[in-house]
Amino acid sequence: MYINKENYLLLKSKCEAQQVTLIAVSKTKPIEALQELYNLGHRDFGENYVQELIDKEAALPKDIRWHFIGHLQSNKVKYIAPFVHCIHSVDSEKLLTEINKQALKLNLNINCLLQMYIASEETKFGLDATEIEKILETKNKYTNINFNGLMGMASFTNNNQIIENEFSVINNFFTKNLHYFTTPILSTGMSGDYKFAIKNGSNAIRIGSLIFGNRNYKNEL
Numbered sequence: 001m002y003i004n005k006e007n008y009l010l011l012k013s014k015c016e017a018q019q020v021t022l023i024a025v026s027k028t029k030p031i032e033a034l035q036e037l038y039n040l041g042h043r044d045f046g047e048n049y050v051q052e053l054i055d056k057e058a059a060l061p062k063d064i065r066w067h068f069i070g071h072l073q074s075n076k077v078k079y080i081a082p083f084v085h086c087i088h089s090v091d092s093e094k095l096l097t098e099i100n101k102q103a104l105k106l107n108l109n110i111n112c113l114l115q116m117y118i119a120s121e122e123t124k125f126g127l128d129a130t131e132i133e134k135i136l137e138t139k140n141k142y143t144n145i146n147f148n149g150l151m152g153m154a155s156f157t158n159n160n161q162i163i164e165n166e167f168s169v170i171n172n173f174f175t176k177n178l179h180y181f182t183t184p185i186l187s188t189g190m191s192g193d194y195k196f197a198i199k200n201g202s203n204a205i206r207i208g209s210l211i212f213g214n215r216n217y218k219n220e221l
């Protein structure tokens with residue numbers, strides 16, 4: 001048993017009831033753990049590292065939808081472009097240009113979310129509201145990108161008010177720019193804060209430790 005089946009089934013039913021996509025974040029977890037979840041019918045998996053994703057994609061069934069959620073270097077886009085379902089972590093025009101270039105070469109469209117900087121911490125990658133608006137206003141030049149929405153990570157804090165404020169900022173901005181997005185996706189919420197994310201408009205949550213094992217989270221479902 002690699003996964004917490006009870007947590008998974010609870011999350012799955014909550015997500016289905018609220019029309020939220022549950023992305024199982026499987027970074028650092030072995031193939032067997034992903035296979036176990038796959039066997040329960042799960043198809044949406046999130047990974048953070050290019051090499052790890054390539055290895056897992058080769059080893060696992062082809063109908064998995066792979067979500068890339070980590071910081072992505074432009075020179076590595078070509079390795080995941082042929083199969084990635086959605087890149088959640090687009091945090092620069094340079095990266096977007098490279099994804100478009102690789103998609104053009106492969107004659108396909110790649111689903112992308114723009115990562116919006118909402119946390120107060122210095123370490124988080126992302127774009128601010130002005131940068132995102134600038135990209136969206138010129139979105140036609142990225143011929144092979146599907147602009148599907150936004151991704152955000154809240155501050156790592158126990159202060160729920162701060163977390164809620166950050167999720168509400170990105171939700172308001174998302175709603176305001178909804179007309180730009182083909183299949184609008186707001187990817188916010190992780191194991192520790194997904195409830196606040198859903199309350200604030202999230203329709204895609206990225207859950208690692210609650211499904212695959214604890215990394216110091218003490219929240220109940």
Ligand SMILES: *Cc1c(COP(=O)(O)O)cnc(C)c1O
Pocket residue numbers: 025027048069070153189190191192206207208209210215
């Ligand atoms: C690791 C990670 C997650 C999942 O985190 P948990 O707290 O384990 O649920 C979600 N989103 C991103 C971007 C991550 O890097």
